[in-house]
Amino acid sequence: MIYPIALAICSLLVAALEAFAPRRPEQRQLRPTLWTDLVMLVFNGHFLGVGLYLLSTKWILPPIDRVLGPHLYRNVAAHWPLWLQVATVLLVMDFAQWCIHNLLHRVSWLWEFHKVHHSVVDGEMDWIVSFRFHWMEAVIYKTLQYLPLAFFGFSATAALTHAIVGTLIGHLNHANLDLGHGPWRYLVNNPRMHLWHHDYDAPPGKARNFGIIFSCWDYLFGTAHVPDGPPRKLGFPGVESFPHNFFTSSLWPLQRLKK
Numbered sequence: 001m002i003y004p005i006a007l008a009i010c011s012l013l014v015a016a017l018e019a020f021a022p023r024r025p026e027q028r029q030l031r032p033t034l035w036t037d038l039v040m041l042v043f044n045g046h047f048l049g050v051g052l053y054l055l056s057t058k059w060i061l062p063p064i065d066r067v068l069g070p071h072l073y074r075n076v077a078a079h080w081p082l083w084l085q086v087a088t089v090l091l092v093m094d095f096a097q098w099c100i101h102n103l104l105h106r107v108s109w110l111w112e113f114h115k116v117h118h119s120v121v122d123g124e125m126d127w128i129v130s131f132r133f134h135w136m137e138a139v140i141y142k143t144l145q146y147l148p149l150a151f152f153g154f155s156a157t158a159a160l161t162h163a164i165v166g167t168l169i170g171h172l173n174h175a176n177l178d179l180g181h182g183p184w185r186y187l188v189n190n191p192r193m194h195l196w197h198h199d200y201d202a203p204p205g206k207a208r209n210f211g212i213i214f215s216c217w218d219y220l221f222g223t224a225h226v227p228d229g230p231p232r233k234l235g236f237p238g239v240e241s242f243p244h245n246f247f248t249s250s251l252w253p254l255q256r257l258k259k
């Protein structure tokens with residue numbers, strides 16, 4: 001029950017900041033795509049990951065243990081102090097997400113799925129769209145993240161902390177706020193940086209700023225791009241005909257791949 005409460009608190013906090021100091025005051029909070037984004041917020045939240053973690057520890061891993069027997073690295077993290085577990089989970093999981101996010105842009109059939117997230121256009125960029133992505137992404141991300149956590153014995157608190165920090169930073173990255181985080185921008189992702197990830201004019205396969213929680217991966221690997229001011233336009237070439245309904249946008253990549 002903790003994650004839904006944390007999701008509600010993060011959402012209220014960032015929504016209040018947006019209402020208090022919006023970067024684009026002309027942007028309407030009640031927009032036509034709001035309901036679809038609210039459905040995705042619930043559907044794509046970290047519920048799946050937290051549920052998968054609990055399922056893994058109780059139902060998925062015990063039968064695997066019985067077959068494999070004692071494994072050298074099984075539950076290795078269970079003996080670590082909590083701060084080390086949390087720091088490891090945040091860094092390793094976020095780097096894994098950075099790598100997967102790169103692939104979502106560079107592999108053409110994965111990009112068809114990731115287009116759902118990049119269908120955010122001008123007038124829509126706010127905290128709610130942080131969970132606008134295809135449900136297949138949630139399945140892949142969460143399975144790759146939370147199943148290894150359970151295998152190596154990271155505590156539920158460490159997994160939950162990652163989910164909550166990811167939710168808060170994700171909300172802020174997409175928020176209608178003019179935040180650059182000063183000198184912390186080289187470590188923590190921020191709205192100014194992530195806005196450029198949604199640049200309409202980025203050449204195909206050449207998007208930048210793939211970070212989720214941390215921005216340091218982009219600075220380390222040369223994919224950081226934060227010019228002054230906002231991009232000319234948000235989205236991608238062809239977004240004009242992209243469906244905005246939950247079901248039609250879910251079917252879109254499958255129809256494209258069939259062609």
Ligand SMILES: [Zn+2]
Binds near residue numbers: 104114117118207
């Ligand atoms: Zn992306």
Ligand SMILES: [Zn+2]
Binds near residue numbers: 117197198
């Ligand atoms: Zn985004």
